[in-house]
Amino acid sequence: MTRFFYDGQNCESLNGESVLDTLIREGHQVNYSCKKGACKTCLVKHVEGELSTGSQRGLTLSLKRNHYVCACQCEPTPGLKLKSVLVQDLFIPAQIHSKEYLSDSVVKLLITSSEKLNHCAGQYINLRRFDGLTRSYAIANDPCSNEIELHVRRKYNGQFSDWLFNHASVGESLLLQGPWGHCCYSSAYVDDDLTLIASGTGLGPIYGIAKDAIKSGHRGEINLYHGAKNSNELYQHANLLQLMLENRNFTYHACIPPSQKEGALKLSRVHIGDPFDIATAHKPIKEELNSKSRHRVYLCGEPDFVTRGQASAFLNGVPLKRMHVLSFEYKDLRTVPR
Ligand code: FES
Structure with a gap:
């Protein structure tokens, strides 16, 4: 058991608990969402005492300088003093x-x-x-x-x-x-071939990245793959087809599972299958390693989808430094009283 202080109150953490876990268990009013250090909704302020490694991982320099800490990533240390943050500060x-x-x-x-x-x-x-x-x-x-x-x-x-x-x-x-977050387009990538892969509403940021690249005069190829559960979820189908007509270097690939094949008949240019398989078959990245163009992969969607995409891209020869990911990390809080 480790004792630390939050807003001057005594808190006692059990083995393996983070500061956030302890605060929740002891009934403090704290905000949180992902519990993975991604969302930054659980920030608290460090006042005194030793901070465990990783307590400030992923925070901007200015948040670090202002002594903010992710409560979900902070392991309690004896005598650690933390305080809640004012909403208007953040x-x-x-x-x-x-x-x-x-x-x-x-x-x-x-x-x-x-x-x-x-x-x-x-x-x-x-x-x-x-x-x-x-x-x-x-x-x-x-x-x-x-x-x-x-x-x-x-x-x-x-x-x-x-x-x-x-x-x-x-x-x-x-x-x-x-x-x-940093899953953005940069003009430094203007000659790279971009593979943009989204599931569900991961299409929102992926579509935005594609438009950003086009607006910035991107010269490499842009291939956008949208994996949806069924054809009704291809919610930007017409707009993306239009974008493809207007831009020679942009191609849109709608992907739905084989079980939804029937529904796809009413739409044009829909692939049946997994977006990663379709992307790999369409553009075998390994073959390009000796060519001049570099390949860059963007992945947005649910955590499982993003992890699978990273593994698939890596196995196909894309180094991690050329992968940009935005994973919709969240914790199902429905059974946890707030
Ligand atoms: S960063 Fe702590 S709950 Fe998301």
Whole structure:
């Protein structure tokens, strides 16, 4: 058992517990989502005492300098003193500017904030609603816009996504934190061949990255693969076909599983099968290792999908440093009292 202090109160961690686990078990009001060091909704401030390795991993320099710590990554050390953070220190006011349903289960939101954010497609933000519930969402639009575009899938029993999908209205006030993450396009990649692979609403950031690359005058090939459960979930099919018609170096590949083959008949240019298999068959990366063009892979979607994509790309000769990933890490909190 290790004793540490949170807002001056005595906390006792059990073996193997993180600071966050202890705070939750002892009934403190703390925010959290992924519990994996990714979302940064669980930040607390370090006051005194030894910090365990990794407590600040993944934080920006300015957060580190200001003594923020991820409670889920921090192992309690004897005598460690931490304090809660003020919402206004980390969040800025924001508002839902518009809301558009893209399919039966996906809504597009445009969010405006009180300050201009230097965001890019492929990063993510945290949104906090009136009761303190906070969730991370991937950014789907390029840096030129003042608004942040999000594609939100209504998750079965997902508290925040269901609220955004069904109840939150235009003008709704929120708080916003971020942007975070590095899964972005850079003009340094202008001659690289890009393979962009998304599952579900991972398409939002992937589509944004493609548009960002095209706008930046990308010269290499861009292949975008969207893996969907069925044809109804190919929610940007027409727009992506149009983008393909307008740009010679951009190709869109819709992918749905063999069990949904029937539904695909009504749409043009839909592949049947796994997006990784289709991507590998279409563009065998290993064969290109000796050519001048470099291959770069972007992966966005659920954690299992991203992990599988990384393994597939690696086995096909893409080094890790040329993979850019945005994994929708979250913890199912439905059985955990908040
Ligand atoms: S970073 Fe700690 S809960 Fe996500």
